[in-house]
Amino acid sequence: xxxxxxxxxxxxxxxxxxxxxxxxxxxxxxxxxxxxxxxxxxxxxxxxxxxxxxxxxxxxxxxxxxxxxxxxxxxxxxxxxxxxxxxxxxxxxxxxxxxxxxxxxxxxxxxxxxxxxxxxxxxxxxxxxxxxxxxxxxxxxxxxxxxxxxxxxxxxxxxxxxxxxx
Numbered sequence: 001x002x003x004x005x006x007x008x009x010x011x012x013x014x015x016x017x018x019x020x021x022x023x024x025x026x027x028x029x030x031x032x033x034x035x036x037x038x039x040x041x042x043x044x045x046x047x048x049x050x051x052x053x054x055x056x057x058x059x060x061x062x063x064x065x066x067x068x069x070x071x072x073x074x075x076x077x078x079x080x081x082x083x084x085x086x087x088x089x090x091x092x093x094x095x096x097x098x099x100x101x102x103x104x105x106x107x108x109x110x111x112x113x114x115x116x117x118x119x120x121x122x123x124x125x126x127x128x129x130x131x132x133x134x135x136x137x138x139x140x141x142x143x144x145x146x147x148x149x150x151x152x153x154x155x156x157x158x159x160x161x162x163x164x165x166x
Contacts, residue, residue: 005049008049009046009049012045012049012058013042015059016058016059016062017042019059019124019127020041020062021034021038022123022127023066023070023120023124024041024066024069024070026111026119026120026122026123027070027073027119028070029108029112033073037066037069038066040069040073041066044069045065048065056136057133059129059133060133060136063129063133064137067137070120106160107160109163110156110159110160110163111123111156114156117138118152118155120138121138121148121149122149122152122153124137124138131146
């Protein structure tokens with residue numbers, strides 16, 4: 001039985017860890033912190049796997065755990081990630097990304113300027129999570145989600161265009 005649980009957990013981890021890392025990175029803008037939050041999220045998944053009731057997709061359940069883990073981290077660190085990570089994210093990413101990927105670095109800089117709820121939603125969109133699942137994770141209706149995503153994209157476009165001009 002224990003072997004079965006370990007195998008199931010391994011499959012769950014492999015299927016979800018990249019997206020959860022991106023989510024954590026969206027909150028922190030830091031590889032090390034994102035990796036720590038990824039590990040903490042999957043530790044909670046492991047500890048609570050027996051409580052999962054299949055009332056939602058397992059990925060939705062894991063996203064909820066990750067979001068709560070990230071929010072707890074930000075509160076406990078008394079950080080406003082969008083204020084703290086912007087300068088260091090821009091510099092670090094500018095060095096790491098090749099010229100070809102500089103637009104990606106700029107996109108992450110713009111995302112770091114968004115409010116927490118907007119960062120979670122746009123990160124899930126970028127990870128191609130289906131809208132019904134994003135709506136469930138964020139606790140809003142799918143119709144409201146579509147409006148919110150449209151507004152976030154507009155905001156990102158404005159931010160992106162502002163930084164492009166600099």
